[in-house]
Amino acid sequence: MQKKTFAAVKSPAYLNAMRAFEASARHGSFSGAGEELNVTAAAVGQLVRGLEEWLGVALFHRGTSGRSRLVPTEAAERALPDIRAGLDRLSLGLERLKEASANGVLTVTVSPAFAAKWLLPRIERFQTRWPDTDVRLDTSLKLADYLAQGIDVGVRYGTGNWPGLAADKLMDEEVYPVCSPLLRDRLDLRAPADLARQTLIHDLSVDASIGFPSWDTWFRTAGVEVAAVERGMRINNSAAVLQAAAEGRGIALARSIMAQDDVAAGRLVRLFPETRLPSALAYYVVYRPECASLPRSQAFRKWLFEEAEQRA
Secondary structure, eight states, X not given: OHHHHHHHHHSHHHHHHHHHHHHHHHHTSHHHHHHHHTSOHHHHHHHHHHHHHHHTSOOEEEOSSSSOSEEEOHHHHHHHHHHHHHHHHHHHHHHHHHHTSSSEEEEEEEOHHHIIIIITTTHHHHHHHOTTEEEEXXXXXXXXXXXXXXXXXXXXXXXXOOTTSEEEEEEEEEEEEEEOHHHHHHSOOXXXXXXXXXXXXXXXXXXXXXXXXXXXXXXXXXXXXXXXXXXXXXXXXXXXXXXXXXXXXXXXXXXXXXXXXXXXXXXXXXXXXXXXXXXXXEEEEEEOGGGTTOHHHHHHHHHHHHHHHHHO
């Protein structure tokens, strides 16, 4: 008897029934669970009834009206936390098995600006070499939880220290002023000090407290004594900073990795290139150590470094 019970619990039908029961409890209806599981409400109801018959216990108090027509019984409420934990662990285990494939979905996390100005203009070259790998981009200024969000690999900007994650330096960069060619030709810019009288665009996407250079830092490096530079336009997205500069809205303090394509294409011009200001921060390829040998992640990391070397 114990053998039969154990085998039944392991069967796909009962796993589907467990998913149907858990979703129905959350939604308070078979129809809501059906929409989530992409099956009909009748199919969900049949799975739940089959589970109740097998267990010999009712899982829901069934109503005929109201927002929640299904209310879990006391026994069901006690069991639901363990069932949800088990389903979560099962999903994680299946994801680990899928990760071992060279094909499938590769989830990559980067900032919105890095995606727009560096990664997206180049990603077609990766997809050409790995056509069976679908790249899913997770773009956010917030640090992603790699484990909880199923992140395979990411590019982060900082000092290279993120607890629990491996980080390999991808690219250094420097910071320099840029503006549109039309604005450059219209202004009388003969020395770095002349910039202090212009409309300056500030990049707020990186916290200065972790070492990101500011306009004050650039002026000091150029040997210009000015009061604290606070006026001008402030933008919290590096891509938008460069767009504003390209449209002639002012002079931006650009990050070289973000600005390189715009400068090469002539949309932006670099001002006073003799003043060099390396950033203390750099770009790192970041990943979970336990996923380092996964084929998709390995291939993407190798490709990133190849692209970075072409820039050097």
